[in-house]
Amino acid sequence: xxxxxxxxxxxxxxxxxxxxxxxxxxxxxxxxxxxxxxxxxxxxxxxxxxxxxxxxxxxxxxxxxxxxxxxxxxxxxxxxxxxxxxxxxxxxxxxxxxxxxxxxxxxxxxxxxxxxxxxxxxxxxxxxxxxxxxxxxxxxxxxxxxxxxxxxxxxxxxxxxxxxxxxxxxxxxxxxxxxxxxxxxxxxxxxxxxxxxxxxxxxxxxxxxxxxxxxxxxxxxxxxxxxxxxxxxxxxxxxxxxxxxxxxxxxxxxxxxxxxxxxxxxxxxxxxxxxxxxxxxxxxxxxxxxxxxxxxxxxxxxxxxxxxxxxxxxxxxxxxxxxxxxxxxxx
Numbered sequence: 114x115x116x117x118x119x120x121x122x123x124x125x126x127x128x129x130x131x132x133x134x135x136x137x138x139x140x141x142x143x144x145x146x147x148x149x150x151x152x153x154x155x156x157x158x159x160x161x162x163x164x165x166x167x168x169x170x171x172x173x174x175x176x177x178x179x180x181x182x183x184x185x186x187x188x189x190x191x192x193x194x195x196x197x198x199x200x201x202x203x204x205x206x207x208x209x210x211x212x213x214x215x216x217x218x219x220x221x222x223x224x225x226x227x228x229x230x231x232x233x234x235x236x237x238x239x240x241x242x243x244x245x246x247x248x249x250x251x252x253x254x255x256x257x258x259x260x261x262x263x264x265x266x267x268x269x270x271x272x273x274x275x276x277x278x279x280x281x282x283x284x285x286x287x288x289x290x291x292x293x294x295x296x297x298x299x300x301x302x303x304x305x306x307x308x309x310x311x312x313x314x315x316x317x318x319x320x321x322x323x324x325x326x327x328x329x330x331x332x333x334x335x336x337x338x339x340x341x342x343x344x345x346x347x348x349x350x351x352x353x354x355x356x357x358x359x360x361x362x363x364x365x366x367x368x369x370x371x372x373x374x375x376x377x378x379x380x381x382x383x384x385x386x387x388x389x390x391x392x393x394x395x396x397x398x399x400x401x402x403x404x405x406x407x408x409x410x411x412x413x414x415x416x417x418x419x420x421x422x423x424x425x426x427x428x429x430x431x432x433x434x435x436x437x438x439x440x441x442x443x444x
Contacts, residue, residue, distance in 0.1 A: 115139060115140070115141050116138075116139070116140045116141070116187045116188065117140065117141045117142075117143065117184060117185060117186045117187050117188075118135050118140050118141070118142050118143065118184075118186055118187065118188045118189070118190065119143045119144075119145065119167075119180065119181065119184040119186040119188075119189045119190070120132060120135075120142065120143070120144050120145065120189075120190045120192060121145045121171065121189075121190070121191050121192055121193035121219065122145075122191075122192035122193030122194065122235075123142075123144030123145065123146070123157065123164065123192070124144070124146065124152075124153055124154060124155075124156055124157055125156065125192060125193070125196070125295075126156065126292075126293055126295040126296050126297070126334050127192050127235065127291075127334055127337070127338055127341075128144070128156075128157075128190075128192050128193075129156035129157045129160075129295055130293070130295070130334050130335045130338040131190060131192070131338040131341060131342070132144065132157060132160055132164055133160060134338055134339060134342060135342070136160060136163055136164075138342075140188075141165065142163065142164050142165065143164070143165045143166075143167055143180075143183070143184035143186065144157075144164045144165070144166055144167065145167050145168075145169045145171075145177075145180055145193070146166055146167070146168060146169075147168075147169070147170050147171075148168055148170070156295045165184070167179075167180045167183055167184060171193055171211060171215035171218060171219065172210055172211065172214075172215055172218065173218075174218045174221060174222060177218055177219055177221075177222035178222045178225060178226055180222070181222045181223055181225075181226040181227050181230075182226050185227065186227060186230050187230060187231065188230060188231045188232075188233070188345050189219070189223055189230050189231070189232045189233065190233045190235075190341060191216060191219045191232065191233060191234050191235060192235045193211075193215070194211055194212040194215075194235065194264075194265075194268075195207055195208045195211040195212050195261070195264075196212070196261070197261075197297070197299055197300070198239060198259050198261045198262070199299070200261075200299075201259050201260035201261035201262075201264070202259065202260060202391055204260075205260035208260045208261055208264050209260065209263075209264050209267075211264075212261060212264035212265060212268060213263075213264035213265075213267035213268055213271075214267075216234060216267070216268035216271055216272065217271050219232075220232065220271065220272065220275045220281070220283065223281070224275065224279055224281060228279065228281060229282075230282075231282040231283075231284075231345040231350070232272070232275075232281060232282060232283040232284070233284060233285075233286065233341050233344060233345055234268055234269065234272040234283065234284070234285040234286075235268075235285075235286060235288065235341075236265055236268065236269040236272075236285040236286060236287045236288065236352070237261075237262070237265040237287065237288060238287060238288065238289040238290065238330070238354075238356070238397045238399060239257060239258075239259060239261055239262040239265060239394065239397075240255040240257050240262055240265050240266045240269060240287065241253060241255060241256065241257075241394075241397060242255070242256045242257040242258035242259070242262050242394050243256045243258050243394070243395075244256065244396055244397065247396065247398050248356075248358065248398040248399055248400040249354065249397065249398065249399055249400065250354055250399075250400040250402075250403070251287065251352055251353065251354055251403060255269075258394050259394075262394075268285075269285050269287070269352075272284070272285050273285070273352070276350055281350075282345075282350045283350055284344050284345070284350040284351055284352055284353070285352045285353075286337075286340060286341050286344060286352070286353055286355050287352060287353065287354045287355065287399075288337055288340075288355045288356075289329075289330040289331075289332065289354070289355065289356035289357070289397060289398075289399040290302075290329045290330060290331045290332070290397070291331070291332045291333065291334040291336070291337040291355075292331055292332070292333065292334060292419060292423065293333060293334040293335060293419075293422075293423065294306075294422065294423050294426035294427065295334070296334070296423075301322075301363060301366070302331065302366065302420075302423065303423065303427075304320075305320070305366055305367060305370050306370055306420065306423040306424045306426075306427045307427045307431070308320040308381075309370045309371055309373075309374055309376070309424055309427070310374075310424065310427035310428045310430070310431040310432075311431055312376065312381055313374045313376065313428065314428070314431055314432065314435065316431065316435060318381070319381050319382070319383050320378075320381050320382050320383070321382075321383050321384075321385040321387075321388060322363065322367075322382055322383070322384060322385065322388060323384070323385065323386075323387075323388030323389040324363065324388075324389055325362065325363045325364040325367070325382075325384070326362055326363070326364065326395075327362065327363050327394070327395060327396075328360040328361070328362055328395065328396040328397065328398070329360065329361060329362075329363070329397055330356045330357055330358070330359060330360055330361075330397050330398050330399050331357065331361060331366075331416055331419065332355075332356065332357045332412060332414070332416075332419070333412070333413070333414035333418075333419050333422075335413075335414070336412050336413055336414060337355050339410065340353065340355045340404055340408060340410045343404075343408040343409070343410055344408065347407070347408070351407075353401075353403055353404040353407070353408065354399045354400060354401050354403065354404065355399070355401055355404055355410070356398070356399025356400070356401045357399070357401070357412060357415075357416070358398070358399060358400065358401055359398075359416060360396070360397075360398045361416055364378075366420065367382060369416070369417055369420045369421075370420050370423075370424055373420065373421055373424050374424065374428075
């Protein structure tokens with residue numbers, strides 16, 4: 114029998130890689146999309162016609178119930194969220210509605226219509242925040258430092274609660290920072306690689322940054338969605354930290370990205386207090402040994418390879434955009 118999967122957030126970075134993976138494995142993939150006047154299919158344009166689209170909104174339980182009825186899924190991957198940490202301070206209520214309470218909506222829809230479906234919740238390393246131990250593992254206490262982190266803690270624990278209360282196969286992946294060329298331009302990794310491309314091509318002269326000493330555990334999104342799938346192939350539901358086990362500073366990110374195109378980041382980077390978080394998360398480092406041992410999960414892309422891949426893709430994209438803009442001017 115062909116497996117069926119329902120993905121929320123399918124047009125985002127993780128959703129697009131996950132949809133690719135599931136389609137390769139022969140799944141029938143359903144993607145939940147919110148009604149907008151201008152839908153953004155950029156990340157899934159190459160597989161758009163292979164995804165079965167369902168309209169729905171995470172804040173509307175009735176539409177989620179209909180989505181579960183229509184898709185009749187074997188697996189549900191709840192990836193949609195207000196996922197930009199910086200935006201969670203000026204929009205804390207929206208972040209709470211979308212990133213926290215909507216998880217309950219999704220779990221309720223599954224519980225009511227298809228309680229046998231396996232459920233994956235996208236938890237986050239931002240839940241650890243002001244870390245109480247290093248490295249962070251599944252048993253490390255949470256100490257979130259942003260409205261986003263707080264909302265993710267709610268989503269994580271409500272998933273555990275549904276697992277224990279209703280005997281649902283519900284699990285969370287506590288994913289540390291994972292990046293790719295499909296990452297939004299507002300995130301620091303893409304902000305850097307996009308700027309490197311523009312500066313190299315003479316289209317930009319500086320890059321304004323916040324705290325360069327923050328330490329992060331950065332991996333490749335394509336590797337991390339494989340871990341999501343593996344979690345739902347187990348006999349029993351559980352929660353797993355997914356990470357590389359390596360830390361790098363924002364400064365290292367800048368050094369690797371700029372040096373790749375023969376530039377010195379110190380010539381272009383300007384520190385701007387506007388980009389410093391109200392409550393900073395200084396250090397995140399994951400211990401993914403449980404995932405490696407129990408899921409058989411492994412990394413395929415290291416930090417330097419990841420940054421180089423992102424710079425290469427941004428160079429191609431920015432060159433193409435510049436050629437198009439020049440063509441429009443001449444016509």
